[in-house]
Amino acid sequence: MTNNRKIKVLFASAEAAPFAKVGGLGDVAGALPASLLQNFSDEIDIRTIMPFHAVVKAKNAPRKKIGNFSFQANTKQIDCELFISEIDGVPVYLIDNPYINHDSPVYHGDWQLDGMKYASFSLALLEALRYLDWKIDILHANDWHTALAVHALVTTYKSDPFFAGVKAVLSVHNLPYNGWGSQDAMNLLGFTASQDPDLPDWAKFTPLPMGIAASQKVIAVSPGYSREILTPEYGCGMENYLQKHVGKVMGILNGIDEDRWNPTEDESISHCFSVEQLSERVQNKLDLQKALGFEVNENIPLLTIVTRLSEQKGVPSIFEALPQLLDRKWQFALLGSGSPDLEERARKLAEEHPQRIACFVKYDDVISRVLYASGDIFLMPSLYEPCGLSQMFAMRYGNLPVATATGGLIDSIRGYSANPETATGFLYSDKTTAGLIKSLNLALDVFENKETWQAMQKNAMTTDFCWKTSAKKYLDVYQSL
Template sequence: MQKILFATSEVYPLIKTGGLADVSGSLPRALLKLGCDIKILLPAYPGVLEKAASVGLKQIAQLEIDGNAVIIKQTRLPGTKVAVWLVDIAEFSERAGNPYCGPDGNDWYDNHKRFYIFSKAAELIALNQANLDWQPDIVHCNDWQTGLIPALLSLHPDHPATVFTIHNLAYRGLFSHQAFAELNLPQAFWHHERLEFYGQMSFIKGGIAFADYVTTVSPSYAREIQKPEFGYGLDGLLRYRSDSLAGILNGIDNDEWNPGTDAHLVATYNRRTLGNKRKNKQALQEKMGLAVNSEIPLLGFIGRLVDQKGVDLILSQMSRLLTSNYQLVILGSGFPHYEQTLRNIAEQNPHKVAIHLGYDESLAHQIEAGSDIFLMPSIFEPCGLNQMYSLRYGTLPVVHAVGGLRDTVVEHSLDEIANGANGFVFQQPEGDELFAALERATLAYHQPDVWKKLQLNAMSQDFSWQTSAKAYCDIYTELQTK
């Protein structure tokens, strides 16, 4: 039985700001089913402690790290048998709200220290020096918040093997040299082949440089990040690590995202009862104040309102969308100027555009089920989950051909849809290309037999975690036999 310590900064349903939480909530469950002994290591944010209390919470260890008292508490992932170990320090547990930012929207001033202590706790657990009588064979780290863990473990000759997964290379965990000095890290780490990155310290570079194996969340993204366009200054290092770099497509939680059993919907449906999908469209139109009309293509967008997600492309085509026969529902939050612009558009066009700022899990499910077409025009997209949710719900995605979007959405001409077509793809991040793809989607939408075939193609695909989890297990096994 492989023993895995899975270190992450967020896990659904305990804490979520993005797709990392979904992966961290699903992959460990899939690994447990494959026979792994897995423990999730997570910061003890206040909201996490509150939710954990409802399923059971107890202190299992107390550590001292650089003069800081650190409590390790144990709970489990709600609804599962996966153990979760919480790293409790005041810098985590006494700050409400976003895990990474203060109420003003700026990063916490001491993020370097907070996640350094988290990494040190992981180091002690990995070396069986935390009085827990459990030592992992593999330490699986995720994104910049855990990037110091492989670096710290490299200082010990007999450390467990390390895997580092890049979920989004755009977030590199950059801090000043002063921050580096405050952490009392070995001076040897301040080097361009280690943590130093153009005069700053990069946590994510630590994971890439020191981990025994590096993965990312789709095959296409693994290729893209080795090029300057998507490499954020780390493409050279990633090319150097290419022999131990793999892209493994994320899975989705088929229990959580299942139109046949989804309690958030007014009407469940599957491939045999696809007609029930229309009831969800009507309910969504009513709920969001849109004109109730089954003939108008309803577009859905769920995501952060930031540059990466292609919001500018949507806005560039808004006048055409408003003068054409479309409706648009948006769920998300992000940059204030995007929020205000979209709010203004919705107020001026209440029967055509609806926006809900923030995040609402129930509404997300209703948008996936009630929309006809899902917009995902990301400028870059390491994997993406919403396009896979959409495919499962028979809501056909319109996507930019990057990263995991390229790996999951396939477009063919309408006379070749039997060959696995399941959506609509544009090649360049340009507004005109997005609108042209939408027009192709609309042409198909108004041919019911064609549209239904595309929907059935989409809903027939298997994006469960089973295949991906097996790929991770194969990497773990390979590292253990080296």
């Protein structure tokens, strides 16, 4: 692609922070287009498009109605409303239609409803381009929710002159969530199966594999995850296809907004601090210990976690490991919600050990920042982790991760066992309770050496996780197409 004009990119996502954020996809969709526009505005015209969810309406962000348009999908006429808002200078198009326009969460969990919402959105976002008369160069879709738009480009819209020459990039944030269950909705709206003979039969009419087959580039959210999805353990039945087409598969590590996550001026924490004034940091821990009714003592290591309570996040191994480590000095604070069973186990653990364990069974942005800034050790025993952002937030705040050696955790954490001089945390390969106990014991031992610990904190806090580095890699991909 020539570089003498701006590349026009439509970034399509089910969620984008701060309008709608359920998981890491929301963080990325809010931050990546903004970073591309802020740093490379002379090379790119990027705009985001997302459904006008009930939660977005509730936020009531400034917006303007552009107009109404309709299109035919199989036997259905779909009537849409199109609005425009912005996130950090990036134009954000909001689409409403009868399958989006009801008081429901971003993801229903009901496949019929989710299927209709996202299958119709995938077609509507392409028709919105025609309505706007904005001819793009690149469609950047994300996960299964918008993968069908990529498939539609090579099927329904293949001969449509308006979309001639459009290339597609598909980011994979979480391969297991492939949109299976949307088939009724896809049939209703006239989608046809992928004709790619390399796809497994089950994948030919499943949204994410259909998008993968139709895209020019498949970008996993970390280099580590891009390698893992080529294997049977992580490939979710797509590993043979991805191996065969490995030339279009790559990984780019997500970044974080280092202005939003900045311990030198974070108003949520009791004492701001920096690498240069690291001695100020401990006051956050002492304040939290006092607030939680723990022994107030800077020499007792404080373990923290901010997570979704799920098997994937390795939460059961924490609940199994801590009772086996009661002879060691530590305290533990958890923030998260999710599986009712794990929520109950969290509450029970805190009730049994109120002097050293506290659990906040919810999500709260302020408490998350307090835990990042107060903790000494951040637990991340994920069974798999495509990228992970929590470990980056933790390191930015001098809270050293104990994490499994998987996916984006390998790419973002420099392990103590590999090289204590450059270490930013502790990585372990044995994804069991025993593996966590062994790694946590090592971290507790190293914590006692204040000089080594502070050197690791400084390494962690000065690691570059800013979006600009990642955004440049995405721009290079767009330009290569």
